Amino acid sequence: MAPPAEVLAIRGLSKTFPGVRALDGVDLVLRPGEVHALIGENGAGKSTLIKVLTGVYRPDAGTVEFQGRQVSFATPLEAQKAGISTIYQEVNLIPLLSVARNLFLGREPRTRLGLLDFARMNREAEETLRTYGVRVDVRQPLRTLGVGAQQMVALARAVATDARVVIMDEPTSSLEPREVETLFSVIRRLRDAGIAVVYVSHRLDELYAVCETVTVLRDGRRVHHGRLSELSRLDLVSTMLGRELGEVRAEGLTKFSGDHHAADTEPVLEAEGLTVPHKLHGVSVSIRPGEVVGLGGLLGSGRTETAKAISGALPIRSGKVVVAGTSLRGGSTPGAIRAGISLLPEDRKSEGIVPGLSVRENIALAALPRLSRFGMVSEARVDKIVNTFIERLRIKASSPHQKVGELSGGNQQKVLLARWLAMNPKVLLLDEPTRGIDVGAKAEVQKLVDELAEDGLGVLLISSDLEELIEGSDRVVVLKDGAVVGELTGEDVTEDTLMRTIAGDAPATAATKEVATDG
């Protein structure tokens, strides 16, 4: 018998959670060497499909054929041993173990006595990671790495096992353009070795760059499959959202209106000389009401740290933060929040959502004191706010009482945004606000940022998505190694100048100015 043409064949897969039909008879066929895009709105069922396939959840119905045999994995480990290697959407490594241990988890090299061979493990880990452009001390606990670097470790780990199928659920959400390139070259290498890849992403240009075929999910059903090149971007978006082509075209794909009319007034936020040992060296940023200021820079350049220092989540050694004329004492998050600063953190899973509480409780969490009288929560007021934001941000949950931990990644992000918008902040610090959000919702979030700026809010925008950063910001402050290396204004806010400023060879004509950088 000839070997089957397909390495993986999923047929009629269904999965129902209480209140949601997450998958409804989905088919998906993969041939060796095929790079397959799996796309759909937030909550369409992409992650669920992957989890059912790899034994995290059990299907209600359907069959899976892997290398010609019926399979049903009981655990992700079983799937991995059989040859299906997965990078889940939520990085699932072990934060307290060292980077090297994480990389070799479950297949550690042993000495002849059967003990762990740490020397070899560390050496090989370092070598492997260097090919991915990650230079770190592999003996450090994983959690000391940024989210992006952690994602690269997860990638290296998934590829290092002898897999026939590699699944990547939004692998680029925290990566820099340069790392995305590394990732793509890894994918091409896998493809050439005859390994099939399933690629989930909300960034359309990435899909077109590496994927050959596509499956579109909508509300748990497969609504399209075929070659990606035969589908234009607009077609793709309209199938995904289930809206008319004309409608999508009229709305366009990016939602930023462009410049805002930042009042020529006093800044609403002034951060001066923020210094955090080993992380920030005298970073200064100011934001006027109605202005969107972008923070540019590579991974580890101090963008997240700047946002955290401003919001009081990271204690500063020196420097000051002034909000609307009043100076904050550093290191107090409640203080900063009371003054009107809201931070949407980068690491949604561990620092953002409270997974065991409901959508409703999560949205109301920060605003609770305002929604209460004499310490008692006014349920009516909570309901009002919660319903407003569920509608406004189109949060997809089976009910406001569903646990946030059960929502799809993008919807969790929307819940967090709602939490902060409910606070009516003066300054909004957005660290990767559209990470993992589908095109429809992304456009909405961007529109929202615009509207908020229009209403006089000061916004600090951090995004690895250059297009978003450039189009969304009125001004971009560029960081490198924890210090400000330049600022782009007006005409100079382009991807090109940004890249050159980061590289350190901005042309003399550009309106980049050196900002004082002390120790």
Next chain:
Amino acid sequence: MAEATVRTAAPLDKARILQWLQTYGVYAGVALLLIVNIVITPHFLSAENFRTQAVQVAPVIIVALGMALVIGTEGVDLSVGAVMALAASVLALYLGYGLLPALIAVALFAAVAGLANGALVALLGVQPIVATLALMVGGRGIALVMLPQLEDLHNPSLASLGSGDIVGVPYLILIAAALAVLIAFVVRRTTFGRQLLAIGDSRPAAQLAGLPVRRVLMVVYVVSGLLAAVAGVLATARLQASDPTSLGNLMELSAITAVVVGGTPLTGGRISIGGTVAGAVLIQLLTATLIKHDLPPSWTQIAQAIVIVCAVYAARGRGKR
């Protein structure tokens, strides 16, 4: 064959059963024990017997209420038994000034004990089990220094607090019931309750959301200390004697058992006050049943252990698959 299609219904049902057990198992257990006792235990169905059982369980319930709050923050308070002893000593020392001043003194001591626990946990970041262990050992020591041996107390108001009643319902039961309702209200309806649960579920997220994490933790440990003191005073009032040597011995374990059996997970973020009360009642009924039928005390411990294992097993199944 179509393996993937067959192995589906069973595990899902198992998860549902476990979830049901964790939430309602304790009530079912109480109902079952009541029925069994009505059938096999002579004179079980008498007002007098119910009174006795309820009066015995009241202090456990009161301590368990505080413990439930602490466990809801992903902590534990091992010092509750010692605080009961401390309350007994302080009460005996100050009773000469009258009941009210003595009670105020007790409250102050308990609040300081709770503050010490809270400060270690919230400000210094000591693990709750370690932080409260110090007071568990030291607290009883201090109690014994203040009052080295059992002392009979002769105070009419204290005596009536311990054995008086309103239309046949002992004060002890009324107080325990009122406190349970109050704590349930705090957990469900107040800002404090919501914040407490969020902190228990994800402390980093709560911190970044600007919740007053330290203050909430401090208050939780103070409340736990105060409730333990209330239990200590009531138990002392019932005995009409202050007994810092043995009062509240192993109370921390009974309270934790009641909370866990009642469906509150040790991992924090969820609190069932009704379950906690029922958990205390369940353990009480179990003990009483075994004693009534002349089984040795070691059996009671084994039975408790079995109940705990069941509770932990049911908790494990939650939220999976």
